[in-house]
Amino acid sequence: xxxxxxxxxxxxxxxxxxxxxEQTTIYSCGPTIYGPAHIGNFRSFLFADLLVRWLRxxxxxxxxxxxxxDIDDKIIRAAAAEGVEIRAMTxxxxxxxxxxxxxxRMSTPDVxxxxxxxxPEQVALVEQLLANGHAYRADDGSVFFRIASWPAYGALARLxxxxxxxxxxxxxxxxSKDDVRDFVLWKAAKAxxxxxxxxVGTGRPGWHLECSAMSMRHLGEQIDIHTGAIDLIFPHHxxxxxxxxxxxxxxxxxxxxxxxxxxVSGDKMSxxxxxxxxxxxxxxxxxxxxxxxxALISAHYRTSLNYTPDSLAAAGAAISRLDAxxxxxxxxxxxxxxxxxxxxxxxxxxxxxxxxxxARSMDDDLAVxxxxxxxxxxxxxxxxxxxxxxxxxxxTAMLATLEQIDATLAxxxxxxELPHGAAELLEARRAARAAKxxxxxxxxxxxxxxxxxxxxxxRDGQRWRIGGVGE
RNA sequence: GGCGACGUACCCAAGUGGUCUAAGGGGGGGGUCUGCAAAACCCUUAUUCGCCGGUUCGAAUCCGGCCGUCGCCUCCA
Numbered sequence: 001x002x003x004x005x006x007x008x009x010x011x012x013x014x015x016x017x018x019x020x021x022e023q024t025t026i027y028s029c030g031p032t033i034y035g036p037a038h039i040g041n042f043r044s045f046l047f048a049d050l051l052v053r054w055l056r057x058x059x060x061x062x063x064x065x066x067x068x069x070d071i072d073d074k075i076i077r078a079a080a081a082e083g084v085e086i087r088a089m090t091x092x093x094x095x096x097x098x099x100x101x102x103x104x105r106m107s108t109p110d111v112x113x114x115x116x117x118x119x120p121e122q123v124a125l126v127e128q129l130l131a132n133g134h135a136y137r138a139d140d141g142s143v144f145f146r147i148a149s150w151p152a153y154g155a156l157a158r159l160x161x162x163x164x165x166x167x168x169x170x171x172x173x174x175x176s177k178d179d180v181r182d183f184v185l186w187k188a189a190k191a192x193x194x195x196x197x198x199x200v201g202t203g204r205p206g207w208h209l210e211c212s213a214m215s216m217r218h219l220g221e222q223i224d225i226h227t228g229a230i231d232l233i234f235p236h237h238x239x240x241x242x243x244x245x246x247x248x249x250x251x252x253x254x255x256x257x258x259x260x261x262x263x264v265s266g267d268k269m270s271x272x273x274x275x276x277x278x279x280x281x282x283x284x285x286x287x288x289x290x291x292x293x294x295a296l297i298s299a300h301y302r303t304s305l306n307y308t309p310d311s312l313a314a315a316g317a318a319i320s321r322l323d324a325x326x327x328x329x330x331x332x333x334x335x336x337x338x339x340x341x342x343x344x345x346x347x348x349x350x351x352x353x354x355x356x357x358x359a360r361s362m363d364d365d366l367a368v369x370x371x372x373x374x375x376x377x378x379x380x381x382x383x384x385x386x387x388x389x390x391x392x393x394x395x396t397a398m399l400a401t402l403e404q405i406d407a408t409l410a411x412x413x414x415x416x417e418l419p420h421g422a423a424e425l426l427e428a429r430r431a432a433r434a435a436k437x438x439x440x441x442x443x444x445x446x447x448x449x450x451x452x453x454x455x456x457x458x459r460d461g462q463r464w465r466i467g468g469v470g471e
Numbered sequence: 472g473g474c475g476a477c478g479u480a481c482c483c484a485a486g487u488g489g490u491c492u493a494a495g496g497g498g499g500g501g502g503u504c505u506g507c508a509a510a511a512c513c514c515u516u517a518u519u520c521g522c523c524g525g526u527u528c529g530a531a532u533c534c535g536g537c538c539g540u541c542g543c544c545u546c547c548a
Contacts, residue, residue: 029548037548044548072546158474159544183545207546229548230476236546260476261542268541298496299484303477304541310482314497321496324510369485373495383511387504438506445508456510463510 003058003363005225006302008233008256009156009241013365016255018224023061025219026052027253029211029228029236030112032069033093034078036278037100039296039307040262040269044229046293047259047301047366049106051227053408054362065218066109068094071116072207076193086194090114100279103289104296105410111218115210122205122213123198125247126185130200134246138177141188141201147181150242156256157234183239185209208239212252216244226253230260259301265308277307290411291316297409300369318376323413323465324456325379326402328386331460332395339391347385347394351401354378358405375405416466419451429455430462 006013018024028048031037037045045066055062069075070090079086101108115122126143129135134149147153147161154161161181177184184206189195195202205213215223221244228237237256244252261268264275283289294315299305354374361370382398406412418426429444445455454467 031548041548047548074546157543160473181545230542231547234543234545239545259548261548263541266540294496295483303484306483308482310497314483317498318496321510328510367485369495373485376495380512387512433506436506442507454509457505457508458510 004365005255005257006365007254008258009253016224018060019222019254023063024055024225025223026055026062026064026225026227027211027215027219027223028064028066028109028226029232030066030068031097032072032074033090033097034075035093036280037097038269039277039279039282039292040229042100042104042106042279043262043296043305044227044259045101045106046104046296048227049410050297050301050366050368050408051225051257052107053410054366057362057404057408058359063111063219064107064109065111065113065215067211067214068097068112068114069207069210070094070114071194071204080192087116096280100283103283104279104293105289113214113218115205115214118210118214118217119196119198119205121217122209123186123200125209125213125216125243126200128247129185129243132246134243135185136178137201138188141203142177142184143186143200144177144182145185145239145243145246146178147183147242148179150246152245153242154238156238156241159234159238183208183235185243208236208243211236212240212244212247215240215252216248221248222250222252222254224254225257226255227257227259230258233258257301260304262296262305262307264306266306282312287312288316288319290319290413294319294411297368298372301366319411320467321376321379322402322411323467325382326399326412327456327463327465328383328458328460329395329399329402331458331463332386332390333392333399335392335460337389337391337460339394340389343385343388343390344394346388347382347390347398350378350381350385351394351397354381355401355404362408371405371409375402375409378402378405413466418453418464422448422451422453422464425451426453426455426462426464433457433462 003016004013005016026048028045030045031041048064048066052062052064068090071086075086075090079089082089126135129145130137130143133146135143135145137143186200186209187203187206189202189204193204195204215226226237226240241252263269264277267273267275269276279292282292291312292315295307295311296305298315354377357374357377358371361367361374364370378398378401382402385394385398403412425444425448429441429448432440432444448455448464452466453464455462455464
């Protein structure tokens with residue numbers, strides 16, 4: 001099966017063909033950096049990470065942009081409330097976000113542009129839209145996009161523009177405009193708010209504008225894939241399409257991909273329920289970042305994911321199973337037993353078929369649950385082959401498949417390093433076991449455990465791995 | 472009110488017309504192996520897919536109704 005993705009705009013799952021064979025361009029709506037990101041935010045970002053990793057695993061060159069929204073109403077209010085400079089505050093939360101990204105093994109985007117560093121690009125878009133009649137200036141100097149000038153408006157969200165006139169919430173709008181449905185491109189300066197003096201007036205950009213401008217600046221006027229969570233479909237992405245295509249006359253995005261929300265024990269995460277799980281807080285409390293990653297990527301991106309109090313422990317157990325399998329494979333590779341024909345043959349078959357099934361699943365609109373089933377079948381069947389006495393060469397083949405799969409999933413432990421003193425303890429325990437000094441061996445095992453080193457004995461001898469939380 | 476998604480075992484979660492007497496992970500129970508432990512393996516834990524009708528030779532999968540949950544309908548990942 002060829003690579004295919006579901007596109008929100010057309011509603012179809014269709015073969016993915018990038019505009020250029022040289023490079024695939026992806027833009028992901030990133031965080032507003034005014035506070036710690038929560039696990040719902042990261043579900044969305046890790047979905048994009050999986051997409052990028054999978055395309056790269058298939059050999060495509062991917063250029064990935066994730067923006068940082070560093071100017072908007074919430075940021076202005078938060079900085080004012082704290083009495084700090086906006087830049088100081090956004091710098092601080094950007095650092096936290098980057099630390100969370102690294103901990104959860106999200107690939108580092110090629111560019112992480114900030115809205116405030118792309119004012120000229122945004123102004124140019126506004127000028128273009130004013131010039132071609134898709135935008136107009138209001139009495140206070142703000143500039144709005146004229147939705148009436150864009151018949152396709154509403155296509156992404158499947159909203160009827162006419163119906164949107166009903167239920168208009170005029171009072172919530174702070175700016176005057178011709179039509180309540182119109183959205184702001186440029187906000188005229190207001191007292192106490194940051195502003196830029198530009199060709200379209202003194203003010204600041206509206207939220208939707210930054211993504212169009214930065215996407216064009218770093219990826220070109222047309223890109224292959226744009227990702228985000230479903231709540232961004234309307235109005236954010238709808239507005240991006242309108243302003244981008246009205247400005248360039250070209251199709252803005254080839255494939256729109258949106259992930260469903262995460263829920264906590266069946267409820268929406270919300271301040272009122274007090275159930276917002278923030279990544280940096282979970283990690284500080286000792287959550288295993290690999291387990292958290294597993295928990296957040298394990299459901300299909302287009303279905304809601306229910307995060308419960310048991311999720312981390314269940315994910316941790318699954319991760320531990322992967323670790324143990326990798327350790328056992330390495331022990332067999334190093335130990336090199338003679339091997340049995342049957343076990344070797346089945347190991348080779350398992351190694352090849354597991355990869356095929358994994359790849360087929362990922363190709364099918366990132367069917368991660370099915371891909372994980374392929375991975376865990378590899379673990380079970382691989383353990384079986386190990387038990388049946390397969391050779392080191394056969395184990396090498398399975399290890400290669402495991403690691404090939406992990407290039408996309410990023411769940412296996414980082415290259416393990418023994419804590420200081422552990423190597424000596426391991427050697428002492430090996431000697432103790434050889435001498436059948438069981439009490440010494442058991443004591444040494446406990447000492448190693450205290451250092452976070454899990455020791456297991458098998459037919460390939462003593463083997464160890466780093467266990468427990470953190471890592 | 473409009474648009475859309477969903478309801479599968481104790482929990483998480485695939486499957487969307489026959490190969491489903493329903494994948495995978497976690498948890499529970501029993502067993503094998505092992506100096507012990509751990510790991511691993513084996514058996515077991517939904518004849519059933521919210522409920523009621525219908526279409527079909529055949530439905531978890533299609534259609535209709537009902538119940539329930541969630542999302543969007545102007546700045547929320």
